[in-house]
Amino acid sequence: MIHFLKFVFILFFSISSYAHGFKKWATKDNWLEFEVPIAIKKMLKNIGPEDGHPGAVIASPSRENPDYYFHWVRDAALTMDVVIELLKRSHSESEIKDYRKLIQNYIRFSIDNQNASTLTGLGEPKFYVDGKSYDLPWGRPQNDGPALRAIAVLNYIEYLKKLGNQESEIQKLYDNHFPSQSILKKDLEFVANSWQNSSFDLWEEVLGDHFYTRMVQHKALVLGSKFAAERKDYGASDWYLRQAQQIKLALNNHWDEQTLQINTTLNWKAGVDYKHSNLDIATILGILHGQHSESEFTVKSSKTLSTANKLIQTFHQIYPINKHPNASGTAIGRYSEDRYDGHHFQGGNPWVLTTLAMAEFHFKLAAELTQIKSLRKYSKSIFEIGNQMVARVQFHAHPDGSLSEQIDRYSGYMTSADNLTWNYAAILTCFWAKQNAVLEIQNYLSQSISE
Ligand code: NOJ
Ligand code: NOJ
Numbered sequence: 001m002i003h004f005l006k007f008v009f010i011l012f013f014s015i016s017s018y019a020h021g022f023k024k025w026a027t028k029d030n031w032l033e034f035e036v037p038i039a040i041k042k043m044l045k046n047i048g049p050e051d052g053h054p055g056a057v058i059a060s061p062s063r064e065n066p067d068y069y070f071h072w073v074r075d076a077a078l079t080m081d082v083v084i085e086l087l088k089r090s091h092s093e094s095e096i097k098d099y100r101k102l103i104q105n106y107i108r109f110s111i112d113n114q115n116a117s118t119l120t121g122l123g124e125p126k127f128y129v130d131g132k133s134y135d136l137p138w139g140r141p142q143n144d145g146p147a148l149r150a151i152a153v154l155n156y157i158e159y160l161k162k163l164g165n166q167e168s169e170i171q172k173l174y175d176n177h178f179p180s181q182s183i184l185k186k187d188l189e190f191v192a193n194s195w196q197n198s199s200f201d202l203w204e205e206v207l208g209d210h211f212y213t214r215m216v217q218h219k220a221l222v223l224g225s226k227f228a229a230e231r232k233d234y235g236a237s238d239w240y241l242r243q244a245q246q247i248k249l250a251l252n253n254h255w256d257e258q259t260l261q262i263n264t265t266l267n268w269k270a271g272v273d274y275k276h277s278n279l280d281i282a283t284i285l286g287i288l289h290g291q292h293s294e295s296e297f298t299v300k301s302s303k304t305l306s307t308a309n310k311l312i313q314t315f316h317q318i319y320p321i322n323k324h325p326n327a328s329g330t331a332i333g334r335y336s337e338d339r340y341d342g343h344h345f346q347g348g349n350p351w352v353l354t355t356l357a358m359a360e361f362h363f364k365l366a367a368e369l370t371q372i373k374s375l376r377k378y379s380k381s382i383f384e385i386g387n388q389m390v391a392r393v394q395f396h397a398h399p400d401g402s403l404s405e406q407i408d409r410y411s412g413y414m415t416s417a418d419n420l421t422w423n424y425a426a427i428l429t430c431f432w433a434k435q436n437a438v439l440e441i442q443n444y445l446s447q448s449i450s451e
Contacts, residue, residue: 007305008369008378031394032431038401040086043079043424047102052129055102055109059126060405060417065343068417070126070134073113073145074202075422078289080106081152082425085432088159103156107173110149111183122146122190123199139206139271143191143199144213147220148289150187154223157184176233185236188224191217192243198269202282203334206271211254211264212282215290215297218247222294248296254283260306262297264335279314280335281354283307284361288429299361300368308361319350319409328395329388331407332358342406342416349406349415355393356426362386363433370440379444383437390430403427 046061048054049069057076060068080103087099109131118124118133123141126134153173160166175182180189195217201210221244228237254263256278264280284307291298298304316322316330331350334340338348366383369375396407396414403423404414 004300004302004305007302007309008375008382032390032427032434035394035397035401035427036431039403039424039427042402042419043082043421043428044102046419046421046424047079047083048105049129053105053109053112053131055105055107056127056129056131057106057421058129059422060420062417062419066417068420069129071109071113071129072126073110074125074142074148076106076110077145077148077152079421079425081148081155082428084152084155084159085428087156107153107156107183114183114186122187123194125200125204139200139204141197141199142202142204142213143194143197144202144210144216146187146190147213147216150184150191150220150224151216151289153184153187154220154227157227174227174231174233176231176236178236184224184227185233188220188228188236188240191220191224192240195221195243195247198267200271201265202285203280203340205340206265206275207269208265208271209250209267210282211251211262212286212290214247214251214254215286215295218244218251218295219290219292221247222292251297255303259310260303261310262303262307274337274339275335277314277336279307279310281311281332281357282334284311285354285357288357288360288364299364305365308358312358315350321350321407321409321412324412328391329355329359329385331355331392331396331409332389333409347409349409351406352393352396352403352414352420352423353405353426355389355407356423356430359386359389359393360426360430360433362389363430363437367433367437367440370444376444376448379437379441383441386434386437390434 046058049056049058056071057079058069059072059075063069083099083102087096090096090099112131113127114122116131116133119135120141123143123145124133125138125140125142125145128134157170157173160170173182174184180186198208199213200207202212221240225237225240225244228240253266256263261279262283263278264282265278287297287299287304312330314336315332318336319331322330332355333348333350334354339345340348362382363386366379369379369382396412397403398414402419404418405416405420408415
């Protein structure tokens with residue numbers, strides 16, 4: 001607890017000290033609210049491209065510099081998980097019908113991906129929009145993909161269970177057979193059998209053991225084990241759980257007591273060899289995408305707070321746009337030694353989805369703090385830090401609300417792949433986290449008035 005308190009303070013004071021100029025700069029308080037319908041529209045536009053399968057999700061319409069006109073298993077799963085949330089939250093019959101159709105198409109396309117003959121099997125990172133495997137040199141395998149897909153499918157199954165009478169659809173998703181023919185069980189078997197193998201990280205650059213990958217693998221197997229038990233597939237349920245327990249132990253090795261950070265990669269084998277800090281926003285993304293009720297690493301654990309603080313300090317230092325005298329929240333990149341600018345390797349930039357991830361992290365932390373009596377009073381300030389990071393994205397966004405992958409570190413202009421699908425998914429998860437934080441903060445404020 002003492003540790004935790006210390007890190008909340010550090011986060012709060014270090015950030016507020018250089019964010020003071022923000023008020024002069026912000027233009028629209030509710031930009032996120034303005035952006036949400038745009039994000040939904042633009043995200044959906046990237047699903048089912050005209051020249052491809054209706055269930056393919058392009059990472060971006062950009063076909064050169066960089067060419068992102070592919071279905072990436074990771075980006076697609078994160079996007080479709082957001083579509084599933086939209087489905088769960090929708091009250092309109094026609095919307096519900098459309099979302100469900102999209103999800104079913106995505107599942108059909110993913111089954112084709114699973115059955116395609118590829119260079120590395122289920123860890124294959126990306127496919128052409130017609131489902132053909134991409135066989136040119138690439139950082140492969142990337143083993144977070146099947147875990148993220150399993151998490152999305154499990155989320156859809158939650159929806160089907162609540163709806164009731166959907167047994168035949170659920171059974172197609174998880175068939176109890178071994179070897180399995182169904183999307184979910186195939187992915188869970190893959191995760192349970194391969195998590196010990198090194199793979200490429202979510203940035204497709206380093207072969208090793210990654211915190212991000214393990215966080216999402218852990219979540220997939222814990223939830224998968226519970227679901228397998230519900231389906232009376234007890235042997236599988238035990239097996240998934242035992243693997244999950246081991247992943248949990250392996251995750252602990254990422255914490256570095258000396259540097260007080262979660263190291264992003266252990267057992268480096270190949271790939272980018274200049275990431276000396278081992279400090280990467282991927283760890284925070286791992287917590288956002290992988291946290292569940294049994295996680296050790298959560299938004300509010302002191303290890304996470306210390307890592308988040310180091311990341312913010314680092315990015316604040318290295319990007320010229322963060323030095324702007326009236327700048328709002330810090331623009332966040334992938335890791336400090338990054339060189340990828342979307343086209344060449346002339347220096348890394350801040351990214352939209354990583355800045356939004358840091359905002360979302362603060363909204364979630366703010367909501368958590370309202371539950372701890374002694375820390376409640378900090379929740380509003382932590383919430384403000386989230387707002388400032390959103391304002392940062394707002395400042396660099398195109399006026400029509402469209403968002404590219406990166407923000408040029410000198411000029412502040414949007415750069416690299418345009419209309420990155422993952423950005424729009426990140427807008428929605430960030431918005432939901434904000435909405436929830438607002439509710440929790442209002443709740444505790446009204447309680448303290450009535451106390
Ligand atoms: C393209 C990848 O998508 C990007 O993440 C990476 O930095 C470069 N290739 C270099 O491997
Ligand atoms: C490069 C990113 O590093 C990777 O995470 C992503 O999957 C691809 N671009 C496609 O968006």
